[in-house]
Amino acid sequence: MDGQAVRGLEAEALRTGRTLAEHSQDLRGIKAQQRAAFGNIDSLADAIGAPGDRSFTQRLDSIEGELGDVKRLLRALARAQGLDPDAE
Incomplete structure (x- = not known):
C-alpha cells in the first residue's frame, strides 16, 4: 500500500x-x-x-372531559350576555 x-x-x-x-x-x-x-x-x-390511582390515559381523558364542560359553560355564559361565542 x-x-x-x-x-x-x-x-x-x-x-x-x-x-x-x-x-x-x-x-x-x-x-x-x-x-x-x-x-x-x-x-x-x-x-x-x-400515583396508581388511575392510568395516565384515564387521567388525561378526565381532564379533556372537564375542559369540554368548562367550554360549554363559557359558551352558555356568553350567550346569556347576548354575545355570540362563534363570532370572530
Whole structure:
C-alpha cells in the first residue's frame, strides 16, 4: 500500500471518528430530552391524581372531559350576555 492510500484511509478513519462522536453527542442530547419529557409526564400524572390511582390515559381523558364542560359553560355564559361565542 502506498503512502497516498494510507493517508486516504487515515482521513476516512478521522471522518468516521468525527461522525461517530457527533452521533454519540446527538444521542446523549436525545436521551436528556427523553428524561426531561418523562419527568414532565410523571409530574403531570402526579398533579392529576395519586400515583396508581388511575392510568395516565384515564387521567388525561378526565381532564379533556372537564375542559369540554368548562367550554360549554363559557359558551352558555356568553350567550346569556347576548354575545355570540362563534363570532370572530
